[in-house]
Every structure is written in structure tokens, then in C-alpha cells.
Amino acid sequence: MRTLGERKLLFFFTLICLLLLPVIPGQANAGDPTEQVKQTIEKVREIFKDKNLKKPENREKRDELLREVVGKRLDFEEISKRSLARHWRKLTAEQRKEFVSLFSDLLETTYLNKIERSQEEDIEKHEEDKVLYQGERIEGRYASVKTTIVTYKGTEIPVEYRLIKEDGEWKAYDIVIEGVSLVSNYRSQFNRIIHSESYDELVKKLREKTIKEE
């Protein structure tokens, strides 16, 4: 038998836990799209600023961290679906799964290689870059967040994130840089390859590309 004091303590403890419960996840997906995009961008910038991760031997660890942080904010299935467009409907569930993993690998390696190839000093210079948040628009489960990156040189690059809401999290399904959409770019490329060759050929190409780049 517990004493009354102990019981009261236990009761209060559970009560506090219950009260906190909705607050903690609520903070994690803190409401609006801009806030969530900002969180991810800030996390990425922190990774690049981390002195420890800058060491060449920690490159892989940094890549891993970047992959995790950015991957969480991207909806790879939606990106793949939209990039394949009409051809997506003809695929079986298994093929879709395979394609999503191949395409996300391709995107990851393409961008990580770009970082790999640039000099550490150049990356450091870009720590001075500013990101301006220029408003958001929400329409049902879709939203867009407009930002402008002002580089240390003063060049302005408009970047728009197009987001879809999934379980309270806003996830990007397209990124429009300087007016050029990522999905639209891959959509026309994939369409061309599938038409002139075949879907299998496209998968083969993606596979070769991810292996070669690694």
C-alpha cells in the first residue's frame, strides 16, 4: 500500500505528463509551414557551421546528418510520383517503391556530390548567406513558402518550397529555384527517356548514375 502522499505525487506526475503530451509534439511540428521550413534550413546551417563536422574524416558523418535532416522535410514519394507523372500510374506497388528509393538516392548523391566537390573555404563563405522568408500561402493541405537567399556576394536567388501536409508535418514535394521547378525538370527528362526508350531503361540509367557517383 502506498501512502496518501505518494499517491498524490503519482497522480500529479501523471497529470503533468498528460498535459505535456499534446504540447511536445505540438512544438515539434510547430504549426505553420514557414516555421517548419525555417527549422530545417537552420538545422542544415548548423551542420555546416559545426567545427567538428568540418574535418575531412567526419565528412561521411556530416553527409549522414544532412541526409537525415533534409530527408525528413522532403516527401520523396510525392516527388517521385509527380516527376514520373502519367507513367507512375502504370507501375505496380513494388515498382513504385523501387523507383522512390532509386530517385531519392539520385537526388541525395547529386546534391551531396556537389557539396563534396566544392572547397571547404567556399562553403565557409556561404555561412554568411542570408535567407529571407517572404511569406507563405496555405490552400487546404497544400502550402508554398517563398524565400530568397542572399549570398555573401549579394546575389539574390529566389527559392520557393511547395509543401503538402502529412500528419501535421509540412513536407516539400517540389522546390522552385529561380523560377525553375525541380519536379518539372525531371518530369520532362523522364518523359523523354520513357518515350524514346522505356521505363526499364530509365531505371537502369538511374541505377548506373547512383552507383557511378558514389
Added chain:
Amino acid sequence: MKKVDLELAVGFFLLLGILSLAYISIKLGRLELIGGGGYPLYAEFTQAGGIKEGSVVEIAGVQIGRVKSVRLSDYEALVEFTINENVKIQEDAIASIKTKGLIGEKFVQISPGASEEMIPPGGKIRDTESAIDIEELLSKYAFGEV
């Protein structure tokens, strides 16, 4: 008697000329006398440079409609299209403003999406790509280094 025949022939050809002129002006002016088939769709662009009333809307290079109007809404360009009745557009389609050739006229290209949902008449194409300002891009990357 012969004179009457001549006048009749002249009158006939004149009438033919007027009719062809009317036909050409309706065709060229893209006048839709019978109201024109098709349903309306909207899209918003941050930069609609070069798109005007009558601009062509294409899918895969095939004309499927025309731009009905371009107006300003919340400092963005709101473009209204008239899309042919028999063409349905997926909810995740992308509307981009493209240029014919390097310096040709501007047109709207729609790339179909994967969604099962179709945009109802009067709906909006959410994803758009605005006209790319080549001059601005050039100046940004060619002269950007200070």
C-alpha cells in the same frame, strides 16, 4: 445584255472578297462568335511576361486552349485559360510559361501529372513556373561577381 453579265460577275467577286475578308478577320482576331467551347481554368504566376489574351495553351506541343485574360491579383499575375472541353487536367499538373524558340512568342505549357483527381472547371492549377527572364539571369551570373 453583255454589260449586265459583267456587272453581275464583278458584284459576285466583290461579295466573295468581302466574305473572305470577314472570315480572315474572325480567324486572325480569334473572335469566338459561337461562344467557343471549353471550360475556364486559372493559374497564378509571379511573372507572366509575354503572355497575353489569345496566347496558346499546349500539352505536348498540341494546342488545347487559349489564354482568356491576364490580370493582377495580389501583385501576382492571375491568368485565365479556356481549355477544350475534352481535355481534362490533373490536379498535380504544372503550368509553365515557355518561349517558342529562343526569342519567339510566349505560350503556356501544361505538363500532365499523376493524380487521379482532375481539376474541375473554374479550378486552379496550383503548380506554376513563371517566365524566365534570361536577361536578368545573365546579368546575375555574368556580372554578379563583385
